[in-house]
Amino acid sequence: MPLQVMSLLNNPNLLNVGIRALTLAIRFVLIFILAVYLPPSEVGLYGLIVVTVSYALYFVGFDFYTFSTRDLLGRPKAEWGRLLVSQGVFFGALYALVLPVSLLLFVFGLLPWWVAGWVLLLIVSEHLAQEISRLAIAMGRPLFASVMVFFRQGIWSLAFVLCMIFFESYRSLELLLLFWATGSALSVLMGGFLLRSIEWRKSNLSIDLAWVKRGVLVAFPLLMATLALRGIMTIDRYAFEALNGPDLLGVYSLFMGMAGTVLTFMDAGVFAFLYPRMIAAHNSGDQAGFLVARATLRKHTLIWSLVLVAGGALVGPFLFMLLPNPIYFDHWPLFVGILIAMGIFVVGMVPHYNLYAVSRDKPIIVAHFTGLLVFLMLVFLFGAFSPVWAVILAFGGASLAIGIIKQVSCARVFRAIGITHTLR
Structure with a gap:
């Protein structure tokens, strides 16, 4: 055990992943303990x-x-x-x-x-x-x-x-x-x-006001796209409360908080490491290095999202049985639905970072605004038939639409700039 600890301390990458994993575990425990007390x-x-x-x-x-x-x-x-x-x-x-x-x-x-x-x-x-x-x-x-x-x-x-x-x-x-x-x-x-x-x-x-102005002009369209994308994960809470009341909002908040660790883990453990490498390789004209980083991003995203979604779906219901309030276990299928929707969202980040690394922002903007519109329409559509599932189905549908648009755009953009193997 001491040798293993020393090996971890001497390996910055392992130590970094270990710290991120520990942080996620603690956050996971926090939202669970809140549901207890x-x-x-x-x-x-x-x-x-x-x-x-x-x-x-x-x-x-x-x-x-x-x-x-x-x-x-x-x-x-x-x-x-x-x-x-x-x-x-x-x-x-x-x-x-x-x-x-x-x-x-x-x-x-x-x-x-x-x-x-x-x-x-x-x-x-x-x-x-x-x-x-x-x-x-x-x-x-x-x-x-x-x-x-x-x-x-x-x-x-x-x-x-x-x-x-x-x-x-x-x-x-x-x-x-x-x-x-x-x-x-x-x-x-x-x-x-x-x-x-x-x-x-x-x-x-x-x-340097000129630099700030240039940055604002570049960032503003991306900000609008981000507000549209993240707006889905903000409006969802308010929409769920409007459709189902404050108590079921507590259930949804717990489930989304737990499922959100999938995205947080991917952001911290995969995306944050690889997209700067993709940017640097693209800026320096290193296509081979870009392809390696992009392939690693795709591989790690698919593997880890599958592991985390499947693991959460198996463990979640048993955890909800331990909570003193039965309202959480009574609605455990919602958690599985949220996990699947989150998995679809995470996989869609692969073409997102491909486009971002080569400074092709317009397809990202189009995808995010389309996703928000899909989300809103599906909430209104499903809200009339199944208020409990409306927001979750809308989130999954919007995530799928965003991912498809980005992947199609990624294939087209990469062909135009001479980067191959986009879909492999």
Whole structure:
């Protein structure tokens, strides 16, 4: 065992995957423990807060990283400081615009006022931590990014789970939000050490408004596409509550939270490693390296999505039997349906990153808007016949439509630029 531990510590890739896996496991336990100690309606409210904060990150971040990451990777490190300062000023302006507008969520009663302060705080801290971790990946330090994610999602979740189990007074949503905000803030503080490694003194730190403007023009269409795509995973909670009420929303939130670990694992353990390699290979004209990275992405995505979906479908019902409230086990088939829909969504990310790596963004935008329209139409269609299944079937149908459009576009684009073996 000591030799195995040393082998893990000496292998950055294994250590990185281990940290990500541990973080996911803790998050998985957190949502499960919430279902044990909190009523379904509070689990549902927590789910609404999570997706609301996650969706707001796109507004304050503008998906600017889709431009800045590709641009920074093509520049000498001495220029990074000036561009990062310009990016920071841009984010500050977005905070001043987006945060006041976010209060409309509470004005219109979509969320209760007592969580308003927490939501605004979490939007800022989660965004800062997310952007710094993306920078770490761009700098070739994925292990640092994984440790940041562990502070941001893992440590506080583990501490809160232990407190909930041993101390009844901690079994409240308000204390959960306190722990979450603390973990997020600690992640930002940790990110400060990474920022110190930037060559600030070698850079002209004047604000480059032309660079920001160019980035906005590139990122805006992608932002619209991302808002359409992620909007599906935000609107779904609100639509499910409207169709089925707060208690069943708690069931849906638990199931989506558990199934969402499939996407989170793929983002952290597969996509985050391979798409920068694809971008770098394409930018340098290394077609062989691009093909190797792309084949690895496809292989790992198919294998891991199958393992995770099948494993979750087998284990999930047994876990729900352990919960004190029978409402979760009574609806376990919904969990299997959600897992299958999530698997379809994850597989569709393969052509997504192929297109993104070669800077072909228009097909991505078309696919995402089409997916949102398909989702909305299917929710209205199925909602009249099966309110419980409407959102899940709509999510699966939208994911399938998005994946097909991207794959067809990928084949056409790659033929045009001379990259072969697209469908193999």
